[in-house]
Amino acid sequence: MTSKTTPTRSIAAEPSVYEIASDRAFRSLTWLFAWLMVALVLYIVYEVAGKAMPAIREHGLSFVTGTTWDLQGNEFGVLPEIWGTLYSSLLALAIGGFFGVSIAIFLTQDFLPTKLELAFKNIVELLAAIPSVVYGLWGIFVVIPMMRPIANWLHAHLDWIPLFGTSLSGPGMLPAALVLSIMILPTVSAISRDALSSVPSKLKEAAVGLGATRWEAILGVILPTASTGIFGALVLGFGRALGETMALAMLVGNSNQMNISLFSPGNTLAALLANHFPEAGASEEPVLMFAALILLAITLLVNICGAVILKQTSKRMRGARK
Amino acid sequence: MLFRLATVCISSLLMLLLVGCGASSGDSASSNIKLQGSGASFPAPLYGRWFKEYSTATAGVKVDYQAKGSGGGIKDFIEHTVDFAASDAAMNDEEIAQAKPGVVMLPMTAGSVVLAYNLAEFKQPLKLSREAYSKIFLGQISNWNDPAIAAANAGTALPDLPITVVHRADSSGTTFVVTNHLSAMSREFADGPGVGKSVNWPESDKFIASPKNDGVTATVMQTPGAIGYVEFGFAEQAKLPMAELENKSGNYVAPTLENAKAALAGVEMPADMRAWLPDPEGAQAYPIVSYTWLLCYTEYDEAEKAAALKQLVAWCLSEGQKSSAEMGYVPLPENVVSAVKAQLDSIH
Numbered sequence: 052m053t054s055k056t057t058p059t060r061s062i063a064a065e066p067s068v069y070e071i072a073s074d075r076a077f078r079s080l081t082w083l084f085a086w087l088m089v090a091l092v093l094y095i096v097y098e099v100a101g102k103a104m105p106a107i108r109e110h111g112l113s114f115v116t117g118t119t120w121d122l123q124g125n126e127f128g129v130l131p132e133i134w135g136t137l138y139s140s141l142l143a144l145a146i147g148g149f150f151g152v153s154i155a156i157f158l159t160q161d162f163l164p165t166k167l168e169l170a171f172k173n174i175v176e177l178l179a180a181i182p183s184v185v186y187g188l189w190g191i192f193v194v195i196p197m198m199r200p201i202a203n204w205l206h207a208h209l210d211w212i213p214l215f216g217t218s219l220s221g222p223g224m225l226p227a228a229l230v231l232s233i234m235i236l237p238t239v240s241a242i243s244r245d246a247l248s249s250v251p252s253k254l255k256e257a258a259v260g261l262g263a264t265r266w267e268a269i270l271g272v273i274l275p276t277a278s279t280g281i282f283g284a285l286v287l288g289f290g291r292a293l294g295e296t297m298a299l300a301m302l303v304g305n306s307n308q309m310n311i312s313l314f315s316p317g318n319t320l321a322a323l324l325a326n327h328f329p330e331a332g333a334s335e336e337p338v339l340m341f342a343a344l345i346l347l348a349i350t351l352l353v354n355i356c357g358a359v360i361l362k363q364t365s366k367r368m369r370g371a372r373k
Numbered sequence: 374m375l376f377r378l379a380t381v382c383i384s385s386l387l388m389l390l391l392v393g394c395g396a397s398s399g400d401s402a403s404s405n406i407k408l409q410g411s412g413a414s415f416p417a418p419l420y421g422r423w424f425k426e427y428s429t430a431t432a433g434v435k436v437d438y439q440a441k442g443s444g445g446g447i448k449d450f451i452e453h454t455v456d457f458a459a460s461d462a463a464m465n466d467e468e469i470a471q472a473k474p475g476v477v478m479l480p481m482t483a484g485s486v487v488l489a490y491n492l493a494e495f496k497q498p499l500k501l502s503r504e505a506y507s508k509i510f511l512g513q514i515s516n517w518n519d520p521a522i523a524a525a526n527a528g529t530a531l532p533d534l535p536i537t538v539v540h541r542a543d544s545s546g547t548t549f550v551v552t553n554h555l556s557a558m559s560r561e562f563a564d565g566p567g568v569g570k571s572v573n574w575p576e577s578d579k580f581i582a583s584p585k586n587d588g589v590t591a592t593v594m595q596t597p598g599a600i601g602y603v604e605f606g607f608a609e610q611a612k613l614p615m616a617e618l619e620n621k622s623g624n625y626v627a628p629t630l631e632n633a634k635a636a637l638a639g640v641e642m643p644a645d646m647r648a649w650l651p652d653p654e655g656a657q658a659y660p661i662v663s664y665t666w667l668l669c670y671t672e673y674d675e676a677e678k679a680a681a682l683k684q685l686v687a688w689c690l691s692e693g694q695k696s697s698a699e700m701g702y703v704p705l706p707e708n709v710v711s712a713v714k715a716q717l718d719s720i721h
Contacts, residue, residue, distance in 0.1 A: 121573040122544075191591050217578045220537040221596035305542035305582035315578040322542075326584050330444030330544035330570065 096347065103340035114341055120307050120323075127338045129345060134309045135317035136349065139228045139299065140292035142313075147232030147292075148285050151239025155281075158240075159247040160269055172244070179237035187301030190230040195221055195302075198229075202314050219314035222304035227317075230298055235288035242287060246280020247273060279361055286357030293350050296321040320346040406681045411439040412446020412459035413546055415586070415604050416482055416665045419700050420459065423693045427685055434681050443546035444570060450476070450668050457682060458668040461546025462570065463647040475671035477720055478646045479713050480664040481689060483703040485633045486550050487661070489593050489613040490600040492517065494532055499616045500525040500625045506618060507559040509536055509600060510551075511566075512575035517598060525625070532598075535579055539592045539601030542582035544571040550663040551602045557651030558621075558660075602661075605633075606701035620660045621652055632659035633703045642712050662703070672721050683717050690714055 066074075100107075106114070110127055117128015154175060158168050202219035209215045219225075250273050258268040274281070304316020305326060320342055331339055410420075417440035424436035441449075443460040450458035451471045463478050488506060490499055501509075505521045508514040514521055517531045541548045549570045556563035566572040574580050581599075583592045586607045593601040594611055605628055608615050617625040626632045636658035640648050650662050667686065673679040690710050697704040705713070 119573060122571050123567050123569050123573065188591075191595055195595055218535065220535075220579055220581055221592055221599065222581050222583070223578075300542065300584050301588060305584075306576075306578065306580055308576050308578065310578060312578070316581050326542040326582075327544060327571070330442045332444060332448065335544075 096344075099340055099344050099347065103337055103344050106337035106341040107344075110338070110341070114338075115345065118307070118309070122335060125334070127341075129320065129323070129342050131307050131309045132318050132320045132323050132342065133345065133349070135224070135303065136293055136319040136321070136346070138317065139224055139231060139303065139319055140289055142224065142228035143231035143235055143292045144285065144289045145232075146229065147235040147288060148239055150232070151236050151284070151288065152243050152281055154236070154240040155243035155247050155284075156269060156274075159244055160265075160273070175240050176237050178233065179241075183234070183295065183297040184301075186230050186234055187298040190226055190298060190302040191222075194229055195219075195226050198226060206314060213311045214313050216312035217310065217315045220304070220316060222302050223314050223316045224303065224310075225313040227299050227303040227319075228313075230302055231292050231295055234295060234298065235291050238291055239284045239288040242284035243277070243281045246277040246284065249280070250276045278364065282357070282361050282364065286354065286361070289353055289357075290350055293353065294321055294346070296325045300325045320349075405433045406435070406677055408434070408436045408456045408678065408682055408685065409454075410437065410446075410457045410459065410667075411441050411449045411455050412668070413443045413461045413665055414440040415461050415484060415546060416459060416702065418606070419482060419697060419702050422696060422700065423689050424685075426692075426696075427688050430688075431684070434685070436685060442543070443549075444544050446668070456673075456678060457670075459666065460668060461663060461665045462549040463649075463664075463666050464668065472668075472670075477669045477671055477716055479667045479669065479686060479716055480642075480646055480648070480705060480709060481667045481686075481713075482694075482697050482705060483633065483637055483662060483664045484701070485605045485628045485636075485659050485662045485703070486547055486602050487605050487608050487615040487628045488600055488618065489590070489603055489608040489611075489615050491593050491595075491597055491613070492532065492534075493597060495529060497526070497529055498614065498627065500619070501616045502619045503558055506616070507555055507562055510538060510540075510555055510574075511559070511562055512538070512577050512580065515577075515579060525619070534598040537596050537599040538574075538580045539589050539596070539599050540574055540580065540582055541571070541586075541589060541602075542584045545585075546570060546663075546665075547586065547602065547604060548572065551661060553649065553651045553663075554661045609701060618660050620656075620658050621654055622656045622658070624656055626657060626659050628659050628661075630698055630703060632657050633662050634706070635659070636662040637664075637703060637706055637709070642709050646713065646716060669720055671719055676721075679720055683720055686717060687714065 106127070110117075114127055114129060115133070116130055117126065118130050119126050119128055121127070154171075157163070158172055163171065199219055202225070205215045206218045254272055254276060255268050258272040259265075263271065299319050300322040303319055303322055305318050305322055306316035307318055308315070310317065324339055324343055324346070327335060327339055417438070420438050424438055428435050438459075443462055446455075446458035446460050447464055447468055449455045451468065459481075464472065464476060469476055488501065492499065502521065502525045505514060505519070505525065508521065515536055517534045517536055523531055549568065552562070552566060552568045552572050555566075556568045566574055574582075581592060581596075583589045583601075586603050589601045589603050590607045590611045590613065593599045593603075593613060600616070605615075615628050617627045619625050635655045636650060636653035639653050639655040639658055640650050642648050646666070648664060650664075652660060653662060669682060669686075673682070690705070690713055694704045694710070
């Protein structure tokens with residue numbers, strides 16, 4: 052029994068009026084902010100769509116299927132940009148996703164002493180702090196010259212493969228995707244790391260107890276259990292890649308064409324917007340807003356698809372591999 | 374530890390910012406007139422120097438210039454968010470009609486646009502005939518060993534290397550100047566890409582676009598076999614070789630200050646100060662040269678502002694011209710200076 056003079060209260064005690072009030076206030080505040088976020092997104096869409104309206108009326112669907120961007124001739128189409136956005140992001144996701152998840156496994160599954168693990172983790176996360184322009188410059192001055200001999204060799208010897216169909220001029224899809232993959236690395240690895248480290252250690256211990264080797268435990272038990280989180284990391288990384296602007300504007304070549312070749316220059320929606328907005332006149336602005344709306348739609352679609360797949364897979368992927 | 378370090382860095386940065394803000398707000402408090410301008414990025418280094426020198430020499434006047442590009446400047450000017458604007462391409466009739474109450478266009482300096490290239494093995498300055506460089510920008514000449522290029526460069530073998538053309542990705546006054554010149558001399562270019570601040574370049578995986586003058590410069594520097602157009606100052610700063618171009622008289626001329634001056638000398642300044650030099654005459658005239666303009670309103674609400682602006686322009690035309698050449702720009706010829714000074718009277 053505690054005396055009445057000590058103010059310590061047991062957990063079981065009834066909440067005070069103040070606690071109830073602050074709890075309610077906090078709840079309504081978060082509720083308010085959550086809905087404000089929704090309202091903000093809707094307002095942005097409304098605003099962009101409103102500014103794009105003249106262009107939507109004038110160009111309609113031909114804007115999505117057209118392939119020229121001609122300010123003089125008033126002919127606009129963003130199919131090459133849509134292609135470039137998806138192509139560069141998918142390439143970046145393939146490279147960055149693989150390495151990001153590998154790093155996450157490496158950092159969570161006791162491959163390293165704890166102190167070293169912490170250091171590595173911080174270094175990978177520091178990559179997120181490097182400004183986009185610096186990545187772009189690094190791409191121009193380091194990545195492209197490094198890639199040139201390899202790319203030229205591949206083109207000279209394997210040009211029957213469409214992926215190597217053109218020689219590398221400098222800026223192009225692959226340099227852009229490579230730099231992009233490094234830019235999404237921190238996002239992918241940080242979130243997958245969280246997912247992997249939140250897998251209950253009992254699961255792994257049980258698998259090892261049943262005679263699984265370290266890699267069997269990782270691939271058969273831990274990865275499937277963390278798969279929802281890892282998938283979420285990949286979707287977020289993809290979203291980041293879709294919207295990346297400055298580094299791509301500097302590295303992708305900004306050429307209005309569609310080519311499957313990795314070395315060919317291309318363009319992305321975000322780069323198009325970054326390049327044309329600062330000097331856009333009254334006639335070009337609605338068209339650019341239309342392009343922005345399409346980019347928004349693509350990002351939204353990717354997120355919805357991600358959420359749906361996530362829901363589907365998370366039902367099946369729980370538990371051990373068969 | 375890392376966190377603490379970051380906190381220290383951030384707080385010291387904040388301190389610096391606060392101190393900086395304090396200092397600048399103190400400045401503006403003591404000055405009575407502030408002139409706000411925006412526009413062309415090409416003359417920005419020169420304008421920056423002029424306006425700073427003028428502000429220190431003249432107590433009570435502060436000039437603020439934002440280099441956001443010619444198109445942006447014209448837009449700001451029409452929307453009245455600035456006191457003056459600057460543009461590499463003078464306003465066209467449609468834009469002039471939109472600008473209320475009226476616009477006075479004043480050429481302030483001139484500059485040349487050069488074709489910078491990257492050919493490591495090729496030592497002598499590259500000579501490009503009118504046919505050669507117009508066809509390069511049309512995508513019709515696509516290798517450096519093309520006979521049309523080789524003919525003008527006897528003596529040294531040109532490499533068997535594809536030509537990568539680098540042009541501007543953003544809408545730009547520089548593009549306007551170059552396409553204006555190419556269209557004036559090649560019928561095919563005029564019918565194809567045409568003249569504009571952003572044009573529809575030929576579709577090819579050897580045509581690459583980069584943002585801004587520095588983007589084009591960096592890409593040319595990093596790409597063997599590249600050729601691109603940039604303002605003279607950028608190529609010179611990056612130590613990129615610049616091609617000697619065949620002019621209207623058939624001579625090959627380098628983009629030197631004298632040759633740019635020779636190009637300006639051949640042009641008569643019309644009453645509205647919109648002098649285009651798509652293809653200048655003269656034996657030594659460098660072919661791609663353009664004036665760059667300051668745009669002022671004909672009437673200002675505050676008489677003091679108009680007076681300050683007139684004084685500023687007058688200063689730039691006399692004192693300012695002395696530093697033009699030093700910074701890679703072409704000083705205005707005497708007759709143009711007096712013509713521009715006469716125009717100042719129409720600002721109230």
